[in-house]
Amino acid sequence: MTSATLRHAGWILRGNPLTGVAATGVFLLVLIAIFGPWIVPYDPIVSNVSQALMPPSAAHVAGTDQLGRDVFSRLIVAARLDLAIAVSAVGISFAIGAVIGAICGYTGGRLDRGVGRFVDVVMAFPLFVLAMAMVAALGNRVENIIVATAIINLPFYIRFARAEVNVRRNVGWVEAARACGDSHISVILRFLLPNVLPAMAVQISLNLGWAILNAAGLSFIGLGVKPPTPEWGIMVAEGARFISTGKWWLVAFPGLALMLTVLCFNLLGDGVRDILDPRMRT
Amino acid sequence: MAAFGATLVRAGRRFLSSLPALFGVLVFTFLLMRVLPGDPAVFFASGPNSGKEEIEAIRKQMGLDKPVPEQLMFYLYDVGSGNLGRSMMTGQLVTKDLRERLPASLELTLTALLIALVSAVPLGVFAALRQGSLIDHGVRFFCALGVCVPTFVSGLLLIYVFYYLLGLAPDPTGRVDIFASLPPRRTGFLLIDFLLVGDFDGWWAAFRQLILPALSMALFVVAPLARITRASMLVSLGSDFVRTARSVGLPWWKVVVTYALRNAILPVITIAGIVFSTMLGANVLVEKVFSWPGVASYALDALLSSDYAPVQGFVLLMATVFVIVNLLVDILYGIADPRVTIG
Numbered sequence: 170m171t172s173a174t175l176r177h178a179g180w181i182l183r184g185n186p187l188t189g190v191a192a193t194g195v196f197l198l199v200l201i202a203i204f205g206p207w208i209v210p211y212d213p214i215v216s217n218v219s220q221a222l223m224p225p226s227a228a229h230v231a232g233t234d235q236l237g238r239d240v241f242s243r244l245i246v247a248a249r250l251d252l253a254i255a256v257s258a259v260g261i262s263f264a265i266g267a268v269i270g271a272i273c274g275y276t277g278g279r280l281d282r283g284v285g286r287f288v289d290v291v292m293a294f295p296l297f298v299l300a301m302a303m304v305a306a307l308g309n310r311v312e313n314i315i316v317a318t319a320i321i322n323l324p325f326y327i328r329f330a331r332a333e334v335n336v337r338r339n340v341g342w343v344e345a346a347r348a349c350g351d352s353h354i355s356v357i358l359r360f361l362l363p364n365v366l367p368a369m370a371v372q373i374s375l376n377l378g379w380a381i382l383n384a385a386g387l388s389f390i391g392l393g394v395k396p397p398t399p400e401w402g403i404m405v406a407e408g409a410r411f412i413s414t415g416k417w418w419l420v421a422f423p424g425l426a427l428m429l430t431v432l433c434f435n436l437l438g439d440g441v442r443d444i445l446d447p448r449m450r451t
Numbered sequence: 452m453a454a455f456g457a458t459l460v461r462a463g464r465r466f467l468s469s470l471p472a473l474f475g476v477l478v479f480t481f482l483l484m485r486v487l488p489g490d491p492a493v494f495f496a497s498g499p500n501s502g503k504e505e506i507e508a509i510r511k512q513m514g515l516d517k518p519v520p521e522q523l524m525f526y527l528y529d530v531g532s533g534n535l536g537r538s539m540m541t542g543q544l545v546t547k548d549l550r551e552r553l554p555a556s557l558e559l560t561l562t563a564l565l566i567a568l569v570s571a572v573p574l575g576v577f578a579a580l581r582q583g584s585l586i587d588h589g590v591r592f593f594c595a596l597g598v599c600v601p602t603f604v605s606g607l608l609l610i611y612v613f614y615y616l617l618g619l620a621p622d623p624t625g626r627v628d629i630f631a632s633l634p635p636r637r638t639g640f641l642l643i644d645f646l647l648v649g650d651f652d653g654w655w656a657a658f659r660q661l662i663l664p665a666l667s668m669a670l671f672v673v674a675p676l677a678r679i680t681r682a683s684m685l686v687s688l689g690s691d692f693v694r695t696a697r698s699v700g701l702p703w704w705k706v707v708v709t710y711a712l713r714n715a716i717l718p719v720i721t722i723a724g725i726v727f728s729t730m731l732g733a734n735v736l737v738e739k740v741f742s743w744p745g746v747a748s749y750a751l752d753a754l755l756s757s758d759y760a761p762v763q764g765f766v767l768l769m770a771t772v773f774v775i776v777n778l779l780v781d782i783l784y785g786i787a788d789p790r791v792t793i794g
Contacts, residue, residue, distance in 0.1 A: 295731040
């Protein structure tokens with residue numbers, strides 16, 4: 170990062186302090202995900218039926234669930250699993266999608282058109298339905314939630330990397346690299362991909378929020394994570410049984426955790442985009 | 452008229468080019484369901500201790516003893532002749548089950564889309580008209596929040612507020628009260644069927660059941676719609692023709708609605724098409740929260756009990772609905788902007 174970029178980043182942060190807040194939020198979230206199990210006041214798994222379904226109080230800030238487990242402790246411990254699912258899913262689709270997209274954008278021609286068509290079709294399809302079918306087919310396990318989320322994210326990365334590489338394939342420094350005898354693979358990996366990485370970083374941040382919502386939705390309908398594992402989606406699903414009798418905290422707090430997490434990632438993505446590309450501000 | 456004909460030709464061409472995609476979805480779901488864990492023959496045998504012969508017989512009856520490519524050919528032939536197989540869960544033909552449940556899902560999704568459009572477009576327009584004002588910031592804040600709340604959470608919180616706290620909404624299960632009498636089935640859309648027989652109490656009851664699930668689905672998609680309306684209105688309000696329209700003294704509503712909005716509506720239509728497809732997916736979550744007897748909850752039940760045929764039928768149905776919606780979007784495009792067809 171040059172000093173000009175830093176100055177620009179500082180200027181953006183002053184104009185849009187939300188980005189700073191979001192970055193702090195993401196940082197806190199990562200800390201919680203790492204140290205969560207050691208800082209919680211109660212054991213998130215062990216039940217204590219005498220304390221079941223207690224509303225929020227000084228002892229249990231977010232209340233207790235139907236087995237008397239502390240909701241706040243479960244929320245904290247769940248952060249690691251939720252983040253891990255989203256990060257690994259987005260990581261996989263980024264790695265594969267960027268390479269496929271870059272190859273398509275670089276070579277063009279029939280391969281590019283074919284992949285482009287396929288991606289268009291897949292993107293317009295109800296992706297949650299696809300993910301659902303995939304998890305059911307591959308087996309009802311957490312790893313398969315990651316695989317399914319990664320696959321439904323893949324088209325976005327392919328399309329994005331393709332477009333970004335395509336506009337750069339004939340610029341001067343690419344021609345120079347080729348003239349110096351670099352192979353096509355080397356041009357893509359050493360010059361084009363690093364060049365499109367910053368733009369992809371924005372996509373990753375925006376996508377993480379989406380991936381978290383997707384994974385939570387899948388576990389809400391009973392796929393993937395199994396009780397008693399603490400996870401935000403399944404906590405909402407368990408709390409749903411008690412909502413019509415007024416036990417709001419079982420749904421509201423995991424919902425709030427999901428909302429804040431997604432909000433932080435989205436705001437951070439918007440902010441990073443402003444820093445990298447001031448023209449795209451809306 | 453010529454422009455409309457051209458629109459139809461273009462839409463027809465798009466339809467033909469989406470057929471391979473439909474075929475792909477078909478094969479994909481077939482293969483997907485084939486690798487499902489668990490043997491459905493064992494599942495549907497009379498009990499866990501049923502004999503080997505019985506399981507073998509069920510397997511033969513389901514065609515599971517043949518090689519996979521042969522099963523695929525049989526499946527394609529069946530789909531081609533309008534037979535999607537039989538659900539082991541309900542014991543009925545999948546086409547019949549789906550036909551019974553599709554109106555419930557469509558009624559919910561279309562109502563939600565209507566609510567979303569009716570609230571998002573004015574919000575976006577006002578935000579663009581008063582750029583930088585309190586309304587604008589409010590709309591943008593709401594949009595940022597709206598995409599972050601999962602539909603199942605907002606649905607449950609709506610139940611808490613309107614059913615438990617305020618008592619305004621009825622028991623959030625199903626389309627009508629269990630004791631209520633259903634209207635004779637004509638369209639399957641309860642709101643229309645009740646109107647057709649002139650049963651306004653029934654209509655009101657069905658409407659009250661519908662409004663909460665529709666709202667929770669709409670909340671999630673208002674944000675992208677309002678955001679795109681605002682952005683595209685800003686572009687069109689800043690254009691030369693709006694300045695000209697203003698300068699010749701046209702009334703402000705005419706400038707905004709006839710000139711600015713009409714020109715800003717294309718991106719909104721595009722996003723509405725995409726949003727509709729997200730809503731088809733969100734149906735699964737909302738129908739589960741509200742025990743809505745639609746196709747998505749049917750497919751989910753089938754999925755969790757490894758019943759192949761309904762899930763395949765559901766995915767195929769979703770693909771078909773989505774192709775039809777894309778066609779509609781194309782036609783609307785041509786109507787909203789005749790230049791699209793010429794270009």
